[in-house]
Amino acid sequence: MIPQFIGRNVYDLDDYSREEIMYILEATKGMKEINTREYKKIPTLRGKTVCTLFVENSTRTRMSFELAASRLSADVVSFQASVSALQKGESLQDTVYTLNAMGIDLYCIRHSSPGSPQLVHKYSQKPVINGGDGRHAHPTQALLDIYSIWEKLGDLKGLKITIVGDILHSRVVRSNLIGMEKLGAKVTVCGPKTLMPGNMESVYGCKVEYDLGRALSGADVVMGLRMQLERMSEGLFPSLEEYSKHYVLSKDTLRHAKPNALIMHPGPMNRGVEILPEIADNTNSVIVEQVSNGVAVRMALMFLILGGKA
Numbered sequence: 001m002i003p004q005f006i007g008r009n010v011y012d013l014d015d016y017s018r019e020e021i022m023y024i025l026e027a028t029k030g031m032k033e034i035n036t037r038e039y040k041k042i043p044t045l046r047g048k049t050v051c052t053l054f055v056e057n058s059t060r061t062r063m064s065f066e067l068a069a070s071r072l073s074a075d076v077v078s079f080q081a082s083v084s085a086l087q088k089g090e091s092l093q094d095t096v097y098t099l100n101a102m103g104i105d106l107y108c109i110r111h112s113s114p115g116s117p118q119l120v121h122k123y124s125q126k127p128v129i130n131g132g133d134g135r136h137a138h139p140t141q142a143l144l145d146i147y148s149i150w151e152k153l154g155d156l157k158g159l160k161i162t163i164v165g166d167i168l169h170s171r172v173v174r175s176n177l178i179g180m181e182k183l184g185a186k187v188t189v190c191g192p193k194t195l196m197p198g199n200m201e202s203v204y205g206c207k208v209e210y211d212l213g214r215a216l217s218g219a220d221v222v223m224g225l226r227m228q229l230e231r232m233s234e235g236l237f238p239s240l241e242e243y244s245k246h247y248v249l250s251k252d253t254l255r256h257a258k259p260n261a262l263i264m265h266p267g268p269m270n271r272g273v274e275i276l277p278e279i280a281d282n283t284n285s286v287i288v289e290q291v292s293n294g295v296a297v298r299m300a301l302m303f304l305i306l307g308g309k310a
């Protein structure tokens with residue numbers, strides 16, 4: 001049976017089955033082919049309007065949503081929070097009512113508050129794609145990460161994937177754990193105890209390690225996470241130097257992983273803190289490809305949700 005996506009929201013991957021995730025990956029493959037053409041545009045969403053409603057900073061996610069919509073020929077409205085009436089005290093509710101009055105068909109939102117995508121749907125009655133809500137979820141990042149692994153290594157079933165860094169504050173890791181678990185990967189998360197929630201095994205079915213060597217042992221895929229420098233003031237670890245000493249991804253620490261282990265990072269990276277350039281830029285790194293795949297994944301989602309014509 002062909003999965004139905006028209007009009008659906010993408011709050012997180014727990015709303016999507018294994019079959020639906022696989023369907024999105026196949027659709028992404030088709031979109032990636034379009035992105036390699038000289039004329040990278042198809043008319044499938046002509047007449048539709050997509051709004052990127054970003055109330056928190058972003059480079060990759062916002063630009064790739066906008067590029068994805070343009071490549072499908074939708075009109076794009078880019079809401080810039082810093083120069084909007086939000087600065088004059090207008091609420092999110094009135095902001096959405098205002099945007100809706102202009103005929104938006106799909107919202108892509110980033111906000112520091114978990115649950116904001118659900119609110120935007122409630123106020124707009126239009127489909128919403130979550131581009132990151134607080135620490136909660138970042139489903140399109142997880143889909144592009146999963147796609148990047150699937151494209152290089154095939155079926156995720158049985159792959160050992162190690163995710164290293166600030167697990168506590170990461171919405172990327174939460175969405176990835178849900179999606180990767182559905183596809184049968186064996187995921188290990190690793191970081192300092194102070195940056196590790198207490199219930200990871202029971203909630204997500206992953207393994208927890210505090211020692212980097214053990215976590216990387218035999219890994220097929222290694223993903224570094226951004227050390228969230230703004231959290232330094234919370235005193236969750238003594239210093240960046242101390243963090244790097246124990247958790248940096250380097251040639252030396254990666255000798256524990258499989259020789260050609262895929263290297264990933266959602267970005268933005270702090271080079272020299274969680275990952276060294278010798279790893280970020282090496283031949284096994286797909287960090288740049290993750291960004292390209294992000295455009296294709298978001299094209300696929302918009303196509304499926306807005307009922308684009310093939």
Ligand code: CP
Pocket residue numbers: 057058059060061062132141266267268
């Ligand atoms: N990975 C990611 O979400 O990056 P941006 O913050 O640049 O969108």
